[in-house]
Amino acid sequence: MTDDRFIIGILVDNAAGVLTRVSSLFTRRGFNIDSLTVGTTEDPRYSRITISAHGDEAIRKQIIKQVRKLYNVKEVKILPIDNSVKRELALIKLRNKPQTRNDILSAVDIFRCKIIDFSPNTLCVEITGNSSKIDAFITVVKPLGILELCRTGVTALERGCVYLNSETKTFEEEICEEDKGEK
Amino acid sequence: MKLTGAQITVETLIEQGTEVVFGYPGGQVIDLYDALYQAGDRIHHVLTAHEQGASHAADGYARSSGKVGVVIATSGPGATNLVTGIATAHLDSTPMVAITGNVSNAMIGRDSFQEVDITGITIPITKHNFFVKHVEDLADTIRTAFQIAKSGRPGPVLIDIPKDVQTGLCEYEPAPVVEKEKQRLPKEFKIEWAAKMIRESQRPYIYIGGGAITADASKEIEELADRIDAPIGSTLMGLSAISHENPRFLGMEGMHGHYASSMAQNEADLILAVGARFSDRATGNVSKYAKKAKIIHIDIDRAEVDKNITSDLGIGGDLKIALQELLEIVEPKKNLEWDRRLDQLRKEEQEQFQKNTSEESLTPYALIHEVQKHTEADMPIVTDVGQHQMWVAQFYRFHQPRTFITSGGLGTMGFGLGAAIGSCLATGKKTVLFTGDGSFGMNLNELATVSKLNAPVVIFIMNNGVLGMVRQWQNLFYHKHYSQTTLERKTDFVKLADAFGLKGYRITKRDELSSIVAKAMNEEEPVLVDCLIDKDELVLPMLPPGGSFDDIITLKEDPS
Numbered sequence: 001m002t003d004d005r006f007i008i009g010i011l012v013d014n015a016a017g018v019l020t021r022v023s024s025l026f027t028r029r030g031f032n033i034d035s036l037t038v039g040t041t042e043d044p045r046y047s048r049i050t051i052s053a054h055g056d057e058a059i060r061k062q063i064i065k066q067v068r069k070l071y072n073v074k075e076v077k078i079l080p081i082d083n084s085v086k087r088e089l090a091l092i093k094l095r096n097k098p099q100t101r102n103d104i105l106s107a108v109d110i111f112r113c114k115i116i117d118f119s120p121n122t123l124c125v126e127i128t129g130n131s132s133k134i135d136a137f138i139t140v141v142k143p144l145g146i147l148e149l150c151r152t153g154v155t156a157l158e159r160g161c162v163y164l165n166s167e168t169k170t171f172e173e174e175i176c177e178e179d180k181g182e183k
Numbered sequence: 184m185k186l187t188g189a190q191i192t193v194e195t196l197i198e199q200g201t202e203v204v205f206g207y208p209g210g211q212v213i214d215l216y217d218a219l220y221q222a223g224d225r226i227h228h229v230l231t232a233h234e235q236g237a238s239h240a241a242d243g244y245a246r247s248s249g250k251v252g253v254v255i256a257t258s259g260p261g262a263t264n265l266v267t268g269i270a271t272a273h274l275d276s277t278p279m280v281a282i283t284g285n286v287s288n289a290m291i292g293r294d295s296f297q298e299v300d301i302t303g304i305t306i307p308i309t310k311h312n313f314f315v316k317h318v319e320d321l322a323d324t325i326r327t328a329f330q331i332a333k334s335g336r337p338g339p340v341l342i343d344i345p346k347d348v349q350t351g352l353c354e355y356e357p358a359p360v361v362e363k364e365k366q367r368l369p370k371e372f373k374i375e376w377a378a379k380m381i382r383e384s385q386r387p388y389i390y391i392g393g394g395a396i397t398a399d400a401s402k403e404i405e406e407l408a409d410r411i412d413a414p415i416g417s418t419l420m421g422l423s424a425i426s427h428e429n430p431r432f433l434g435m436e437g438m439h440g441h442y443a444s445s446m447a448q449n450e451a452d453l454i455l456a457v458g459a460r461f462s463d464r465a466t467g468n469v470s471k472y473a474k475k476a477k478i479i480h481i482d483i484d485r486a487e488v489d490k491n492i493t494s495d496l497g498i499g500g501d502l503k504i505a506l507q508e509l510l511e512i513v514e515p516k517k518n519l520e521w522d523r524r525l526d527q528l529r530k531e532e533q534e535q536f537q538k539n540t541s542e543e544s545l546t547p548y549a550l551i552h553e554v555q556k557h558t559e560a561d562m563p564i565v566t567d568v569g570q571h572q573m574w575v576a577q578f579y580r581f582h583q584p585r586t587f588i589t590s591g592g593l594g595t596m597g598f599g600l601g602a603a604i605g606s607c608l609a610t611g612k613k614t615v616l617f618t619g620d621g622s623f624g625m626n627l628n629e630l631a632t633v634s635k636l637n638a639p640v641v642i643f644i645m646n647n648g649v650l651g652m653v654r655q656w657q658n659l660f661y662h663k664h665y666s667q668t669t670l671e672r673k674t675d676f677v678k679l680a681d682a683f684g685l686k687g688y689r690i691t692k693r694d695e696l697s698s699i700v701a702k703a704m705n706e707e708e709p710v711l712v713d714c715l716i717d718k719d720e721l722v723l724p725m726l727p728p729g730g731s732f733d734d735i736i737t738l739k740e741d742p743s
Contacts, residue, residue: 028307065486071311
């Protein structure tokens with residue numbers, strides 16, 4: 001893993017074709033995407049895209065500025081890596097053999113993941129965590145026979161009372177502001 | 184009042200101030216054309232020979248007038264024929280609204296006859312585009328399209344309207360002309376910082392681009408140049424923003440720029456970039472670009488700051504306002520040593536020019552110079568793309584903003600004739616088109632349009648029988664391997680003009696020049712003039728590919 005990796009949160013209109021516009025911009029400008037996730041948000045008008053990418057400071061700034069120009073993009077921000085919660089989910093289908101079952105079970109136990117499907121010949125593991133944790137788990141179970149694997153890519157939120165949607169003015173935030181005032 | 188989607192489209196165009204639309208009918212826009220027919224006394228439709236010509240005409244119209252150019256095409260091939268025109272407008276930041284018909288919603292996605300995903304195709308070459316699914320959204324979508332097209336850094340917007348939306352009925356309420364989106368003001372501390380950098384500089388250089396024209400900032404730029412005693416250089420797109428009569432104006436810089444302008448930029452210790460984007464044609468090799476200079480970059484599009492060149496200070500916002508604020512605080516200064524150096528560079532440039540030019544032959548310079556004698560300051564000068572374009576950029580002396588209409592960023596051969604039609608209609612002035620036999624051959628079908636409109640467009644074809652710009656590269660850098668650049672066509676352009684119903688003249692040698700140019704320029708109808716120039720004329724100076732301003736080629740004998 002390179003340390004020039006960064007995560008971008010993008011709030012976009014919940015409309016057809018928006019994901020294409022964002023991803024097409026990355027292709028056109030030659031920016032690399034490591035992973036991309038998209039889904040609905042607390043506000044039905046908007047979807048949220050989380051993109052994990054890498055590049056130096058100049059590339060980072062260009063990405064933000066270019067993405068911001070898209071008509072359907074409401075907010076875009078680089079999430080501070082040390083002050084964000086980041087999660088990824090992976091489903092891994094493994095060969096279910098008596099010889100390897102115990103190794104798999106202990107790995108599942110150590111990594112605190114779950115077995116969510118069990119059949120005579122296969123079993124399926126669900127693992128959630130930082131991408132590095134998932135990388136580590138995959139390294140461990142790879143020799144035991146991975147049959148299929150899929151990862152969601154990183155999704156992330158900044159910690160504390162910081163919101164991508166600038167319209168979000170919640171009760172908690174108001175409390176936060178009051179707290180700051182007292183300090 | 185309930186109207187059909189087609190009628191709503193036309194009403195909204197009129198409501199938004201559209202007087203002229205360019206286009207070509209087809210199966211999926213029959214309803215739209217029916218609405219145009221009904222509104223014929225309130226909106227003028229110009230039928231071109233090809234949708235590409237219509238797109239360039241809308242572009243030329245927008246560049247000359249500053250208004251939003253509108254083009255209409257049918258689905259499928261009609262829509263794809265707009266693509267080059269839209270991309271041209273996109274790279275040169277021209278406000279344009281392109282309207283395409285499409286098959287009915289129910290037929291979408293079935294590869295129906297003349298169905299194409301034009302919104303998908305044009306994502307990377309529009310500021311934004313819309314597929315209108317419901318007639319209820321139509322009027323507001325068109326208004327939003329106009330707003331996007333003209334706000335901030337302008338650009339093209341496409342609206343794809345399926346047939347059932349054109350026939351659907353909906354209530355229409357007229358609305359006022361949409362305002363441009365408000366831009367954030369430049370930050371005060373940055374203006375102060377810029378003033379400090381200017382104060383500390385000894386060799387300032389103002390580098391302007393197309394943004395200077397869009398922002399209508401000519402006056403502010405000239406005032407600043409006087410105040411801080413700086414020369415002004417321009418990109419191709421910035422030409423006409425500053426009058427060539429201004430003694431501070433050094434002309435175009437860059438790959439084929441004026442020697443003094445490029446060298447001054449190379450030697451400057453401060454470059455103030457105003458609405459320019461440091462294109463590779465303007466900078467040469469970026470790693471060797473203006474090494475001695477600090478760079479202040481003012482642009483309405485913040486993404487341009489630090490995109491191609493890392494600046495020392497980036498100022499986002501409207502140029503005109505930024506310059507006005509700068510003028511409020513920047514102190515007058517004199518740079519005597521720099522002035523002397525600039526005089527010397529101008530002198531060197533003049534000497535090179537004398538060496539490269541000829542008094543006897545029919546040179547591009549002689550033609551441009553002769554045409555200039557018959558033009559007025561406000562007449563649009565349009566070009567195609569290639570050697571002739573660079574010669575016009577170098578030798579024509581512009582006096583008013585928006586009078587130089589050329590495809591800069593995309594370099595679209597075939598742009599000129601359509602654009603000239605648009606410029607001519609936008610200004611109501613006689614319009615000069617300089618083109619080459621290569622470029623002209625690409626879209627000469629629009630002669631039919633010029634002829635039908637009887638638009639006073641005077642076409643000068645610099646005819647050298649070759650694709651001159653590529654040939655020049657082959658000459659200098661590819662061992663004179665003239666691969667596919669010798670046209671060897673048998674086209675008789677005078678007869679061609681006649682066939683399309685235009686007057687045609689031919690200039691074969693220098694001593695015919697003044698009489699025929701005078702005759703052509705005095706016509707009140709479209710004219711084509713075939714000018715036979717030498718195929719080995721070079722555009723000089725030239726930066727070799729990958730080179731910097733230190734490697735500039737200035738003389739014919741020096742093709743190292």
